[in-house]
Amino acid sequence: MTGQSALIEMKDIVKYYKMAGEKMTVLHNISLTVNHGDFLAIVGPSGSGKSTLMNIIGCLDVPNEGSYKLDGMEIRGQSDNRLTEMRNKKIGFIFQGYHLLPRLTALENCELPLIYRGLSAKERRARAMEALERVGLGERVGHRQNELSGGQQQRVAIARALATNPPLLLADEPTGALDSKTGMEVLGMMEELNRAGQTIVLITHDMEVAQRARRTVIIRDGVLSEQKRRDSHEDYAGPHNGGQERLIEQA
């Protein structure tokens, strides 16, 4: 795979839920391409469908219509086990709430995805150590969640996501639970990773956070629109009303 080939290729993705017999469409014909080496931010207010989109990108959920190719492999119609394998091999998750297992140490948390990949204990340890050192936590490998600060916890989560060397790093509101200074540090780390060639998709409601990405798309009411790089906020606010004020404020 070269730097410019597509890692994510979405075409006319539709996702709807049936609630009390009524069809509720959350994503309307979404098409999105993310190339290797991209740093994309998906911005949208709550209820815009960005979480659903993230779940689909992360193979945690499947679309009802359309086609989604991740690293060349069609996701729609795959079995649960195959999706799980894709998550393990292709995606590193960074969640808003860190989602570390509290009973495990930082090192053990980082080893977790490697356990499910079936690596030997020795190799797991080496790769988890390497990932923790990359995020600057080489000294804190034996600490548990309650012995780490929020920023450190999120760095462990990043290390866990990096441990499998995934083509895609998928971050869901990675700074949401952090103070602004720590949040900036985490974003800085992501920028650095991107410079080293890591493809990153970032989901956020915060325009300021999204500005750190190289490319931004906006999702509102299940419809995706591209924002030109370093454009004014007008484009982002778009022609529609509702919700944009808050986004602008946050930006």
Next chain:
Amino acid sequence: MKITQGLIMAVKSVLSNKLRTILSMLGILIGVATVIALVAMGKASSNEVASQVSTLGSPDSLSVTIMGRGTVTSLSVDEALQLGELSNVSGVAPITSTNGYAKYGRTQVSVTVEGITPEYEEVKDFSVQDGRYIAAPDINNKTKVALIGTQTAQDLFEDERVDPADAVGRKITINGYIFTIVGLLESKGDSLTGSNDEKILIPISTAQKIFQVSGVTTINMKVTDTKLMSSVVSSVEAKLYEKFRGNENAYRVLNQEEAMKTLNSVNETMNRQLIYVAAISLIVGGIGIMNIMLVSVTERTREIGIRKSLGAKKRDILFQFLVEAVVISGLGGMLGIIIGNIASYIIGEVMKTPTEVPMNTMLLSFGFSAFVGVVFGYLPANKAASLRPVDALRHD
């Protein structure tokens, strides 16, 4: 995921909440300990039965008891001796048993007086330690000679300042008749039918005369080969059936094997029922584990979501929770075996009978408790494995 890794993970998780683990394994623990203790107790009582039955006589002996019911109530000595003509019978010893009073000096004791023939020695394997046995001429002449049991000798002579060992040659009265003691019986201890040492043996003809009885009360027989026991028993029964004109209640034929079977079957039935009850407690214990595991799955929904998002397949989660259930129940089973063995030792000390817990019982109860873990762990494990990662991650 590798199996060993899964085991390590499950054990870690089980050990991380010790109190809960102990409480949830309690049901299995008590169940297994009870089963083990009951089996040990059952073994102890069947050992007891076996040792008691063995005092009835050697395996090649059988006895016929005349109950005295029906139109023909008794069997004469001659008729009894005819049983010896049946094939494969090596010896017949008819006995008339009555209660009498023996007196020496001023001491009087109540004692079982058995009228016997010389074959008694061989058939009952009961010899004298001093003096001579009752012989054929004693029977023919109805002489008043007696063999005395060690306990009776002691009861009779001790207060008269006579060494019981010097019993031979002394004269005692039995129901007023003067008898000469010609032999002191060897000591045999107690048996199911009473003490072997508290009795006086006299010639059967003499007994019939002084107690005015015509028939025999018991006939002891010996067979040539233990393997032929059942065929001898049936031919003896056929003969008696004919003699008592078809009244099967008039007699009872008993051999050691039969007695053991009867006593053990009662024993076993009771034991089996107790073990069933204990086994039910194992099932109840399993339900306890299921309960805890279901709570655990709900509590750890988010953990399951995280694991699934990181690449845990359905079977990985299923395996993890199933192994946790099995580890809890298996640990409970192991502790139950240890406690059951301690209980069995205490029971042995209290009952004064050696108890034993067979190895296969231990393996079986361990296997069963692990099995209970699999059965009752499956539902919670499957619930965990079937969670959708999206929903599980959203769970607080």
